[in-house]
Amino acid sequence: MTRVIGASLLGVDGVAVEVEVRLSSQLPRIDIVGLPEAAVRESAARVRAAIASVGQRFPDRRITVNLAPANLRKGGAALDLPIAIGILAASGALDPEPLQRLGLLGELALDGRLRPVRGALALTLAARDAGSRSVIVPALNGPEAALTPGVQVLEASDLGAVLRYLLEATPLPIARVTTPGPAHPRVPDLADVRGQERAKRALEVAAAGGHSIFLWGSPGSGKTMLARRLPGFLPAMEFEEAVEVTRIHSAAGLLDSTSPIAVERPFRAPHHSTSSAGLLGGGNPPSPGEVSLAHRGVLFLDELAEFQRHTLDALRQVIEQHSVVIARARTSCVFPAHFQFVAASNPCPCGWRGSGVRDCRCDDGATARYASRISGPLLDRIDLHVSVAPLAWSQIDEPSRGPSSAELRARVDACRALQQDRGSGKGFRTNAEIPDEALDRSVRATTDARRLLGAAVERLGLSARAARRLLRVARTIADLAEEEEAGPRALAEALGYRATELGSASAAEARATAADRSTADVRGWRSV
Numbered sequence: 001m002t003r004v005i006g007a008s009l010l011g012v013d014g015v016a017v018e019v020e021v022r023l024s025s026q027l028p029r030i031d032i033v034g035l036p037e038a039a040v041r042e043s044a045a046r047v048r049a050a051i052a053s054v055g056q057r058f059p060d061r062r063i064t065v066n067l068a069p070a071n072l073r074k075g076g077a078a079l080d081l082p083i084a085i086g087i088l089a090a091s092g093a094l095d096p097e098p099l100q101r102l103g104l105l106g107e108l109a110l111d112g113r114l115r116p117v118r119g120a121l122a123l124t125l126a127a128r129d130a131g132s133r134s135v136i137v138p139a140l141n142g143p144e145a146a147l148t149p150g151v152q153v154l155e156a157s158d159l160g161a162v163l164r165y166l167l168e169a170t171p172l173p174i175a176r177v178t179t180p181g182p183a184h185p186r187v188p189d190l191a192d193v194r195g196q197e198r199a200k201r202a203l204e205v206a207a208a209g210g211h212s213i214f215l216w217g218s219p220g221s222g223k224t225m226l227a228r229r230l231p232g233f234l235p236a237m238e239f240e241e242a243v244e245v246t247r248i249h250s251a252a253g254l255l256d257s258t259s260p261i262a263v264e265r266p267f268r269a270p271h272h273s274t275s276s277a278g279l280l281g282g283g284n285p286p287s288p289g290e291v292s293l294a295h296r297g298v299l300f301l302d303e304l305a306e307f308q309r310h311t312l313d314a315l316r317q318v319i320e321q322h323s324v325v326i327a328r329a330r331t332s333c334v335f336p337a338h339f340q341f342v343a344a345s346n347p348c349p350c351g352w353r354g355s356g357v358r359d360c361r362c363d364d365g366a367t368a369r370y371a372s373r374i375s376g377p378l379l380d381r382i383d384l385h386v387s388v389a390p391l392a393w394s395q396i397d398e399p400s401r402g403p404s405s406a407e408l409r410a411r412v413d414a415c416r417a418l419q420q421d422r423g424s425g426k427g428f429r430t431n432a433e434i435p436d437e438a439l440d441r442s443v444r445a446t447t448d449a450r451r452l453l454g455a456a457v458e459r460l461g462l463s464a465r466a467a468r469r470l471l472r473v474a475r476t477i478a479d480l481a482e483e484e485e486a487g488p489r490a491l492a493e494a495l496g497y498r499a500t501e502l503g504s505a506s507a508a509e510a511r512a513t514a515a516d517r518s519t520a521d522v523r524g525w526r527s528v
């Protein structure tokens with residue numbers, strides 16, 4: 001009996017699979033056991049044709065292929081290559097000894113070519129952890145698989161090349177990570193948006209500190225337009241982040257040979273008709289949802305009130321835990337889901353409540369039902385709340401005065417550098433991620449600022465969670481101004497992004513806070 005190391009995907013993680021092959025002298029046939037799914041059962045036909053195509057003899061005996069561990073369902077076609085090599089080794093055509101430290105993955109075409117597989121990075125990691133010193137992967141998967149530290153990744157374009165490597169020691173090319181420079185996605189510029197200086201400033205703070213943000217206001221005021229411009233000034237992903245995103249997107253089949261590595265921060269904007277499973281992940285076998293595809297990037301829920309209430313309730317937990325657990329009878333999968341949350345909504349069904357431009361046609365009951373779909377506890381978990389008022393004609397008519405995306409990106413990058421220094425070795429990259437225990441030390445709020453916060457907590461009835469979120473936002477505002485301590489000015493601005501109430505505040509009041517972010521203004525507001 002021979003053993004070969006392969007791997008199979010479970011959610012977005014790879015699991016090492018030992019492919020055991022035994023030949024016996026019964027009537028010729030091939031059995032694959034160990035919970036193979038359809039694609040793996042069909043492997044037999046592909047392997048038989050591929051072996052014939054390279055001029056090797058397919059053994060004329062009874063072949064049993066066992067995939068261990070037996071309790072795990074194995075899907076995908078990446079097991080073709082280890083099965084083919086296992087059969088050849090069992091029939092004596094190959095020396096089984098070097099196979100003990102060699103991982104193999106790839107789908108075989110009938111003519112012996114190796115086709116790329118989903119989740120190459122996750123599979124290579126699993127093969128490494130199972131003791132492989134090198135892993136042979138389809139050539140097109142090379143750049144992605146090469147992200148795996150601590151293992152040599154070899155590229156092969158067909159079964160023939162793998163056999164020449166094993167039989168004649170003909171070298172295979174070593175896969176290299178091709179690191180494209182920091183990509184900034186081609187999104188439209190913030191300078192296209194006229195007016196809305198306050199919302200632009202809030203987006204700057206959100207991007208700088210990784211904070212979640214909620215934009216609300218009447219239809220056509222530019223909420224969607226503003227949110228979609230965020231990727232244009234987010235900082236580039238770091239290497240470790242790119243590896244995490246690549247692993248998930250590759251497993252979900254979102255990467256291809258033209259872009260084998262994820263370089264841009266994800267920006268996911270699922271429609272409000274998206275199912276719970278589509279948003280959070282699900283299915284059998286479990287696959288990642290939008291929250292996981294947005295990992296290390298942005299999840300944008302436009303028309304937030306139109307999403308199903310129970311979906312939004314489940315989202316709350318994901319926002320706090322940064323991951324989703326999907327339990328199935330045999331296994332449970334953990335999908336990472338650490339994203340920046342961005343949401344937008346109208347204040348009421350007709351959209352004009354409090355706009356000061358048109359009369360709202362909704363009765364109080366309808367507005368209350370609408371607002372209640374976005375639960376208070378969800379809003380409590382959002383750092384910045386900004387009302388986006390309809391533009392006056394004078395603003396529509398004049399050119400944009402706000403910063404361009406490039407200007408914001410420079411400020412955001414500088415601000416992130418400060419946060420990196422603060423968080424390095426302490427496990428956080430952004431101010432939004434500062435853990436509770438490190439909050440006082442990291443934020444360094446002045447006595448005046450703390451007094452202001454205390455007053456606001458009492459007057460606005462802020463939750464403890466909201467108060468802590470405010471401190472993190474104030475830290476980012478102080479960082480943007482390169483201030484060591486978070487003073488009353490930073491705290492008052494942070495409070496200004498909190499003191500709005502969906503469905504009741506009028507645009508005139510919102511403008512008043514924008515004009516003067518002092519405590520006096522804060523007093524009359526009820527917090528969400």
Ligand SMILES: Nc1ncnc2c1ncn2[C@@H]1O[C@H](COP(=O)(O)OP(=O)(O)O)[C@@H](O)[C@H]1O
Nearest residue numbers: 192193194196218219220221222223224225226
């Ligand atoms: N502040 C603005 N500056 C320039 N154009 C705007 C602005 N607000 C709205 N528009 C125009 O109106 C359209 C609709 O804006 P949108 O962002 O979809 O509004 P909302 O999401 O608030 O309903 C935009 O595509 C743009 O053409």
Ligand SMILES: [Mg+2]
Nearest residue numbers: 223224225302
């Ligand atoms: Mg919109």
